[in-house]
Amino acid sequence: MQSDKLPPKENFSEWYHELLMIGEIVDNRYPVKGMCVWFPFGFAIRKNVYNIIRELLDVDHYEALFPLMIPENEFMKEAQHIKGFENEVYWVTNGGSSPLEVKLALRPTSETAIYPMFKLWIRSHADLPLRVYQIVNTFRYETKHTRPLIRLREITSFKEAHTAHSTWEEAAQQVEIAIERYSEFYRRLAIPFLVSRRPNWDKFPGADYTKALDVIMPDGRTLQVGTAHHLGFTFSKTYDITYETLNGEQELVSQTCYGISERCIAALISVHGDDKGLVLPWEVAPVQVVIIPILLGNKETTLEVCKSIRNRLQEACIRVQLDTGDERPGAKFYKWEMKGVPIRLEIGPKDIDKNVVTLARRDGIKKIIPIGTLIESILSEAKEFHKAINDNARKFMEKNIREVASIEEAEEYTKQGVAIVSWCGEEDCGRILEDKVEANMLGEPQYSHFAETQCVVCRKMTTKRTYLARQY
Ligand code: A5A
Ligand code: ZN
DSSP states (O other), rough: OOOOOOOTTTTTTHHHHHHHHHSSEEESSSSSTTTOOOHHHHHHHHHHHHHHHHHHHTOOEEOOOOOOOHHHHTTSOOOOHHHHHHOOOOOEEEEETEEEEEEEEEEESSHHHHHHHHHHHBBGGOOOOOEEEEEEEEEEEOOOOOOOTTTTEEEEEEEEEEEEEEEEHHHHHHHHHHHHHHHHHHTTOOOOOOEEOOOOOOSOTSSSSSEEEEEEOOTTTTEEEEEEEEETHHHHHHTOEHHHHHHHHSSEEEEEEEOOOTTHHHHHHHHOTTTTTOOOOTOOOSSEEEEEEOOSSSSHHHHHHHHHHHHHHHHOOOOOOEOOOOSSSHHHHHHHHEEEESSSEEEHHHHHHTTTEEEEEEESOOOEEGGHHHHHHHHHHHHHHHHHHHHHHHHHHHTTEEEEHHHHHHHHTTSEEEEEEEEOOOOOHHHHHHHTTTEEEEEEEOOOOOOOOOTTTTTOSSSOOEEEBBBB
């Protein structure tokens, strides 16, 4: 039994874990560490969220599906990749009681499953660029503290895209396109984020470089919610993926890959939620509007009006629920607020007499709306609601980033938020920084420019900066 009292969001960790249960997102009681069960309500959110990713990628990617198991010989081909993942791989060694001739890895990510097939699929320049993605479960034997939706051993919602190009430059362009698509994705979830280029010692195993999106969580720590990797020629050399050029020569393809997991839902819940529970953006809320009848006087008439309004909303493709349960209205308000429903309509006999309804947004705004223009009003309030939760989230993010001038200040500030410090870009200085500040370097902020100043470690002049943060 769990209590249905939510701790205040201030106690972020307890709030988060409790809300996943009472908000019916995921159940962490499954008897394998790091593996969670999606409740139907959480799964409905997931479906809506992943529909956005699909919509954004389907424009110019193909969705595909590769097997879960990877033969050891394929998995072990790329040395840098092995080094990055070998301690995190689950191995299948038996079929029934017979040992397998070739051990099988459960994919921790799918480069080594996909690229042997790319070798077969790509013949000539006409096959390029090739862009595919899949949404699958992946397995990582994480040794750091596991957390639902954040650090899982079975990642159930791993969206990975893999692309192949005729030149390195075109692949670099694809990394930018990936970052742009992910940015659009997070804008639609009203989640502000930081984009940075990871330092070389933190890039994806086998990549030339990695760019990442990070979200600042309520406790000031950052969560990496998406990454795009320029793979250069690393894997095309290993897996011999070549194409015939216009002149009839064989050339290696240049590759990228980029991924997002259910961490996007962890961010969604954490960034927008409040002391009352979930706050869901309109586009992904399983229930967008809830109608609460106020049953005083002529109950029949009130229910009739509520039903006809529900039908009108359904015809307008709004996900609506009419709550005709026995609880008192106050108890229903509380329940649906906890579920994050963006808009609540309260309809009682007095409203009906005046041909109006009371509309209450999940962010606290309340209005009286004429029934005649209800659909238009709801749709415009939905837009306003998106803007309001987005502004609120942005304010929080901006309040928790600061440029600081010294190692000491960075050490102090990263206790509560993300510090920006000047860093010459040298690995030696970076390592010293991470060590002294006791925080992680997210890397260079992208698409921003800074004045010239001294590296906080070596004092060389530089226009470079890095984010420093305590990371999830
Ligand atoms: N093949 C590329 C795309 C790849 O695997 N990249 S990655 O290792 O960076 O993973 C992609 C994203 O998955 C990460 O940015 C992170 O947001 C998420 N992720 C990684 N490990 C995870 C874990 N154990 N649980 C949940 N999400 C995870
Ligand atoms: Zn330096």
